[in-house]
Amino acid sequence: MKKRYGNYIGAILHHTTGSENQTLKDMENIAKAKGYGAVSYNYLIKRDTKNNQASIKTGRNTYWVGAHTYIENDSKAKKDPLAKGDKNYYNKNWLGIALIGDYEKNQINSDYLENVIKSIAHIIEVINKKQGQKIKYLRGHREVDNTLCPGKSVYLKMDYIRDKVSKILGYTLLK
Numbered sequence: 001m002k003k004r005y006g007n008y009i010g011a012i013l014h015h016t017t018g019s020e021n022q023t024l025k026d027m028e029n030i031a032k033a034k035g036y037g038a039v040s041y042n043y044l045i046k047r048d049t050k051n052n053q054a055s056i057k058t059g060r061n062t063y064w065v066g067a068h069t070y071i072e073n074d075s076k077a078k079k080d081p082l083a084k085g086d087k088n089y090y091n092k093n094w095l096g097i098a099l100i101g102d103y104e105k106n107q108i109n110s111d112y113l114e115n116v117i118k119s120i121a122h123i124i125e126v127i128n129k130k131q132g133q134k135i136k137y138l139r140g141h142r143e144v145d146n147t148l149c150p151g152k153s154v155y156l157k158m159d160y161i162r163d164k165v166s167k168i169l170g171y172t173l174l175k
């Protein structure tokens with residue numbers, strides 16, 4: 001894994017596409033079997049299926065470049081005013097936050113969504129404080145590349161999620 005430089009300016013929301021019951025340990029084992037040094041996301045959010053609470057798990061250490069948003073689509077990378085053709089751009093100064101589960105196949109529970117929003121705001125607050133600079137952007141993976149991630153039921157709520165996370169943070173996150 002490569003060392004990362006500079007502050008985070010944004011966060012990308014993903015889903016893992018696997019089972020909701022997957023543990024961080026399962027995902028670490030899969031990542032290691034593929035030859036990756038660590039899980040590709042910096043944070044993972046897990047649903048408690050009994051009460052729809054969300055818990056935050058720490059994935060890849062922010063010391064390292066991430067492996068969550070490699071822009072597969074050439075023209076998307078070139079047209080992106082921030083990435084400027086760098087396909088690995090979002091892995092450098094953007095946090096990877098993943099919801100454990102498959103939100104293309106499954107609808108996100110509305111109570112859980114509210115807890116996800118609080119969790120995202122909490123993660124951003126922690127990073128903002130740590131680096132002394134505010135994260136400016138929150139995007140769904142599908143907003144930057146041709147992918148289904150973070151799944152239809154989350155993708156369709158990205159504006160709502162940005163708006164509510166912004167309200168908790170007290171400043172407006174950009175798309």
Ligand SMILES: [Zn+2]
Binds near residue numbers: 013147
């Ligand atoms: Zn993704």
